[in-house]
Amino acid sequence: MLAYLATEFARGLQHRPRAARKYSYVAATALAACAVLLRYFLTPWLGDGSRYGLLFGAVAIAVWLGGWQPAVLTAVLGYLLVQTFLPAVPLWSLTTSEVMELLLFAISCAVIIALGHNLRTTRERFRLAEERFRKSQEAAIQGYGLLRAVRDSSGRVVDFIIEYVNPRGAALARQTPELVFGRKLKEVLPGVTRNHVFETLRDVTETGRPLEVELRYEQDGRSGWFRNMMVKVDDGVAVSFFDVTRAKKLENELAQRAYLLERADTNKSRFLATLSHELRNPLAPLRNGLAILKKQGGPEHAAVLGMMDRQLKQMVHLVDDLLDVSRIDRGKIELRRERVPVDAVVSAAIDTARPSIDAKSHELVVRFAQKALHVEGDPVRLAQIVANLLINAAKFTSPNGRIELSLRDADGKLEITVRDNGMGIEPAELPRVFEMFVQLGQGADGAGGLGLGLALVKSLVDLHGGHVEARSEGRGKGAEFIVRLPLAAAPAEKVTALPARISTPATRRVLVVDDNEDGARTLGALLSAQGHAVSIYFNAQDALAFAATSLPDLAFLDLNMPGMDGFALAQKLRALPGGDVIRLVAVTGMGRQDDLARSREAGFEIHLTKPADPEVVLRIAEQDSHSDANIVPFTRPRAAD
Numbered sequence: 220m221l222a223y224l225a226t227e228f229a230r231g232l233q234h235r236p237r238a239a240r241k242y243s244y245v246a247a248t249a250l251a252a253c254a255v256l257l258r259y260f261l262t263p264w265l266g267d268g269s270r271y272g273l274l275f276g277a278v279a280i281a282v283w284l285g286g287w288q289p290a291v292l293t294a295v296l297g298y299l300l301v302q303t304f305l306p307a308v309p310l311w312s313l314t315t316s317e318v319m320e321l322l323l324f325a326i327s328c329a330v331i332i333a334l335g336h337n338l339r340t341t342r343e344r345f346r347l348a349e350e351r352f353r354k355s356q357e358a359a360i361q362g363y364g365l366l367r368a369v370r371d372s373s374g375r376v377v378d379f380i381i382e383y384v385n386p387r388g389a390a391l392a393r394q395t396p397e398l399v400f401g402r403k404l405k406e407v408l409p410g411v412t413r414n415h416v417f418e419t420l421r422d423v424t425e426t427g428r429p430l431e432v433e434l435r436y437e438q439d440g441r442s443g444w445f446r447n448m449m450v451k452v453d454d455g456v457a458v459s460f461f462d463v464t465r466a467k468k469l470e471n472e473l474a475q476r477a478y479l480l481e482r483a484d485t486n487k488s489r490f491l492a493t494l495s496h497e498l499r500n501p502l503a504p505l506r507n508g509l510a511i512l513k514k515q516g517g518p519e520h521a522a523v524l525g526m527m528d529r530q531l532k533q534m535v536h537l538v539d540d541l542l543d544v545s546r547i548d549r550g551k552i553e554l555r556r557e558r559v560p561v562d563a564v565v566s567a568a569i570d571t572a573r574p575s576i577d578a579k580s581h582e583l584v585v586r587f588a589q590k591a592l593h594v595e596g597d598p599v600r601l602a603q604i605v606a607n608l609l610i611n612a613a614k615f616t617s618p619n620g621r622i623e624l625s626l627r628d629a630d631g632k633l634e635i636t637v638r639d640n641g642m643g644i645e646p647a648e649l650p651r652v653f654e655m656f657v658q659l660g661q662g663a664d665g666a667g668g669l670g671l672g673l674a675l676v677k678s679l680v681d682l683h684g685g686h687v688e689a690r691s692e693g694r695g696k697g698a699e700f701i702v703r704l705p706l707a708a709a710p711a712e713k714v715t716a717l718p719a720r721i722s723t724p725a726t727r728r729v730l731v732v733d734d735n736e737d738g739a740r741t742l743g744a745l746l747s748a749q750g751h752a753v754s755i756y757f758n759a760q761d762a763l764a765f766a767a768t769s770l771p772d773l774a775f776l777d778l779n780m781p782g783m784d785g786f787a788l789a790q791k792l793r794a795l796p797g798g799d800v801i802r803l804v805a806v807t808g809m810g811r812q813d814d815l816a817r818s819r820e821a822g823f824e825i826h827l828t829k830p831a832d833p834e835v836v837l838r839i840a841e842q843d844s845h846s847d848a849n850i851v852p853f854t855r856p857r858a859a860d
Contacts, residue, residue, distance in 0.1 A: 243281075243284065243285030243286070243288075243289045244285075244288075244289055244292055246281070246284060246285060246289065247281045247285060247289035247290065247292045247293040247296070248292065248293075248296060250277040250280055250281050250293050251274070251277055251281075251292070251293045251294075251296040251297040251300060252296075252300065253277065254273040254274050254276065254277035254297055255273075255274070255297055255300040255301055255304060255305070256304075257273055258270065258272070258273045258274075258301070258305065259304055259305060262305065270301050270305050270320075271297070271298070271301060271320070271324040274293070274294065274297040274298070274301070274324070274328070275327060275328070275331060277293050277297060278290050278293050278294050278297070278328050278331050278332060278335075279331050279335055281293040282331065282332050282335030282336055282339060283335050283338070283339055286336060286339060287332050287333075287335075287336040290328075290331070290332045290335065290336070291328075291332060294325075294328040294332070298324070361387060361388075361459055361460060361461035362384070362385060362387045362388025362389075362390075362391045362392075362458075362459070362460045362461060363383075363384070363385045363387070363388055363457070363458070363459050363460075364381060364383060364384040364385070364388050364457070364458050364460075365381075365382040365383040365384075365452065365455065365457050366379035366380065366381060366382065366404060366420065366455045366456050366457075366458065367379060367380045367382050367453070367454060367455040368380075368424050368454045368455050368456075369403065376421045376424055376425060378403045378404055378405050379403065379404040379420065379455065379456070380401065380402070380403060380404070380455075381399050381400060381401065381402055381403075381404060381407060382400070382401075382455070383396075383400070384396050384399055384400070388460065391445075391460070391461075391462060392407065392408055394407065404417075404420075405417070408436075408438065409438055410436050410437050410438030411436070413436075413437050414434060414435045414436065414437065415434065416434050416436060419432060419434060419447075419449070420449065420456055420458070423449045423450070423451055423456050424451055424454070424455060424456050427451045428451075429448075429449060429450040429451070430447075430448075430449045431446070431447070431448050431449075432446075432447055432449075433445070433446050433447070433463060433467070434447055443462055443464035444462070444463050444464045444466075444467040445460045445461065445462055445463065445464075446460065446461055446463045447459070447460045448460070498534075498538045501737075502531070502534060502535060502538065502829065502830040503735070503738040503741070503742070503806070503829040503830040503831065504735070504737035504738045504740070504741040504742075505531060505741075505830070506531055506535070506830040506831070506832075506833060507738070507741030507742050507744070507745045507830075507833060507836075508741045508744075509524065509527055509528055509531060510745055510833035510834075511741065511744050511745055511748055512524055513528070514748055515748070532574055535830060552678075552682065553812050554596065554597040554600060554682055554683070555597050555599075556595055556596055556597060557595075557596075557597075557598065558593050558594075558595055558707050558708075558709075559593065559594060559596065559598040559601065560591060560592070560593055561588070561591075561592040561593065561594060561626055561633060561635075562587055562591065562592075562626075563598070564594075564598055564601045564602045564605065565585070565587070565602075565605055565624065565626065565635075567598070567602040567606075568602040568603070568604075568605035568606040568609060569583070569585070569605075569606075569609065569624075571602065571603075571606040571609075571610075572605075572606045572609035572610045572613065575609070575610045575613040575614065576609065576613045576622065578613075579613060579616070579617075579618045579619075579620070580618055580619050581613055581616060581618075581619070581620050581621065581622050582619075582620070582621045582622070583609075583622050583623075583624065584621065584622070584623045584624070585623075585624045585625075586623070586624070586625040586626065587626055588626045588627050588628060590628070591709060592626065592628060592633055592706060593706065593707045593708065593709050594633055594683075594704050594705065594706060594707050595705070595707040596683045596704070597683075600679050600682070600683070601679075601683070601704075603675070603679060604635075604676050604679050604680060604702060605624070605635060605637070605702075607672040607673070607675060607676050608635075608637040608676060608700050608702070609622065609624065609637060610672060611637075611672050611673060611700075612637055612638075612639040612641065612698070612700075613639075615639070615641040615642045615698070616639045616640065616641030616642070616697075617641065617642075620639060620640055620641055621639065621640050622637065622638070622639045623636070623637070623638045623639070624636070624637055625638075628706065629703065631705075631706055632703045632704065632705060632706060633702075633703065633704045633705070633706050634701060634702070634703050635701070635702040635703075635704075636699060636700070636701050636702075637699070637700045638697065638698070638699040638700075639697050639698055639699075640697040641697055641698065642694065642695065642697075642698075643691045643692065643693055643694045643695050643696040643697050643698055644689065644691040644693075644694075644698050645691075645693055645694060646691065646692075646693065649689050649690070649691065652673050652689045653673050653674055653676070653677040653687070653689070654674060655671065655674040673689075673700075676700075676702075680702055680704070683704055683705075684704070684705055685702060685703050685704035685705065686702075686703045687700065687701065687702045687703075688700070688701050726750050726751055726752065727751045727752070727771075727772040727773050727840055728751075728752050728754075728769070728770075728771045728772045728773070729743075729746050729751045729752065729753045729754070729771060729772070729773045729774070729775065729840060730753075730754050730756070730762060730765070730766060730771035730773070730774040730775070730776075731743045731746070731753060731754070731755045731756070731774075731775045732755075732756050732757075732758075732759060732762040732774070732775070732776045732777060732780075732785070732788065733757065733775075733776075733777040733780070733806070734757055734758060734777060734780045734781060735777070736757055738777075738829070739755050739756075739757060739777075740755060742775060742806070742836070743755040745833055745836065745837070746836070746837075746840055749837055749840065749841075751840055754769070754771065758780065758781075758782060758783075759780055759782060759783035759784070759785070759787065759788040760782065760783060762776075762788065763783075763788060763791055763792070766792055766795060766798075766801075767795060770795065770796075770797050770798070770801065771801060772800075772801065772802065773801070773802045773804065773839070773840060774789075774792060774801055774802070774803050774804065775804045775806045775836075776788055776789060776803065776804070776805060776806065776823075777805075777806060777807055778805055778807040778809050778814070778818065779807060779808065779809055785805060785807065785818075785821075786817055786818065786821040787821075789803050789805075789818075789821040789822045789823055790821050790822060792822075793822040802824055802825075802839075803821075803822055803823045803824055803825075804823065804824065804825040804826075804827060804839055805818045805823045805825065805826045805827065806827045806829060806831050806836075807826075807827075807828065807829060808828065808829045809828075810826070810828040814826075825839060
């Protein structure tokens with residue numbers, strides 16, 4: 220009884236670490252006393268033998284409960300009590316057998332203490348690890364459970380026993396840990412039989428492959444998505460899981476929004492492409508008509524016609540920007556790279572921007588580099604970059620302002636700087652100036668814009684492997700735009716200039732075919748004013764019938780016509796007797812690279828995008844089909860869809 224009480228007392232002290240150390244020696248003393256006292260009462264039956272036998276048990280209990288130090292105390296104290304209360308012989312009078320018994324007692328106690336101490340240390344480590352695991356799982360924000368497989372007679376897993384579940388996991392199942400311990404999984408969560416939940420647990424148990432998967436759980440009208448990390452443990456599986464229903468809902472909403480944004484962006488790009496394409500048709504007759512008026516008008520109308528010409532060019536420039544932005548946005552812009560002189564690019568850009576600069580009487584100062592510089596790129600697009608920067612500077616600078624354009628070699632890179640003394644930009648707004656459709660203010664004349672020019676500049680610079688940045692010290696302090704592009708070595712051959720316009724035009728038989736009646740009539744009037752014999756038709760069938768009886772020298776054909784289109788008409792014209800000598804010119808709003816390839820395959824020599832430059836049209840009509848200068852370059856226009 221005393222030994223039992225001592226044992227229970229010592230076990231209780233395990234849960235009081237500070238008191239356990241102090242009272243473990245009390246328990247060790249009690250265990251030694253109880254063992255010797257019990258041996259004393261058993262003396263009539265045991266005699267003088269096995270005096271230390273019960274002490275072995277006391278030492279084992281002491282080392283298990285208190286460690287090696289209390290166990291040593293129990294062994295020593297027990298020996299002393301045996302010598303005191305039991306019949307004993309003094310140490311100096313011991314026989315050989317008694318000496319051997321004492322040595323065996325000491326060795327046995329040492330072995331018991333060593334083994335017991337190691338077992339106690341291992342047990343304590345396991346207890347601490349288990350307690351840490353339990354506390355960590357109870358504090359975890361995700362559910363955790365240990366499941367043991369239940370197999371049928373064939374060895375197939377038919378269910379799982381819940382051996383452990385943390386409070387969070389039980390709460391997710393609307394249970395408590397105490398209510399689910401030892402119960403079957405299908406009984407606690409019938410919904411695991413749906414949506415491959417149970418099959419997934421069984422596969423992990425049978426294959427041993429860990430798995431991370433999102434599964435949908437449904438039961439009693441409630442459902443949710445759970446992310447599960449499963450790993451096989453013995454003949455079962457450990458599952459860590461957490462509710463991702465909200466995240467899944469947000470993910471689906473984001474996917475839906477992304478789809479809607481992508482569709483809206485696609486519709487926007489398609490709308491811009493269609494708009495810019497459709498705007499070309501009304502612009503073509505306007506440009507042709509204006510060219511006729513300029514040839515026929517007197518000096519009293521020169522100012523008005525000049526204003527109309529500038530506004531029309533601005534409209535054409537805007538349509539080109541719309542189309543370019545659309546094509547860049549869809550990733551369909553194509554660069555026709557070649558090695559070009561920078562001076563030629565800048566000169567072309569100045570010609571393009573000159574109407575905007577002159578309209579507000581700006582002073583343009585150009586500083587060319589000290590030596591000829593060349594870049595590898597698309598000359599049309601490079602000129603467009605500089606022209607857009609100049610037009611932007613002119614727009615945001617008050618009349619009679621100053622615009623500076625400078626070129627220089629900056630450590631192997633071409634640096635183009637456009638600086639003005641205009642309205643300026645707030646420093647906080649500088650990162651936004653190159654965003655599409657962003658307008659940071661109205662122009663110096665109060666007019667706004669679409670916010671395309673600078674966005675187009677950045678896109679084109681990026682496509683050429685360059686960098687553009689904007690600088691300004693604030694409102695009213697002007698702005699500076701710097702473009703940096705990789706420099707290239709000078710080409711081995713000189714660039715051949717386009718042939719000059721022939722001064723003595725010859726009369727041609729010209730066929731004009733376009734389903735846009737205004738466009739066809741104004742183009743015909745422009746050519747007729749130059750002395751050419753022009754026949755105008757609004758559909759391909761009538762034009763083909765006319766050409767079969769009166770073969771033209773030159774034909775301007777629209778491509779996108781109902782019924783027989785321009786491609787088919789060109790092939791049929793080529794098939795007519797003598798049709799191989801007709802010069803075929805496409806005049807169309809279709810200007811993508813594959814459209815150019817199609818027109819070339821159909822037999823066209825020249826491809827012009829509406830609204831075609833009247834000067835270019837007249838130059839084509841004047842050129843001799845058998846001369847070296849018979850073809851104006853078969854390239855895509857400035858902006859092509």
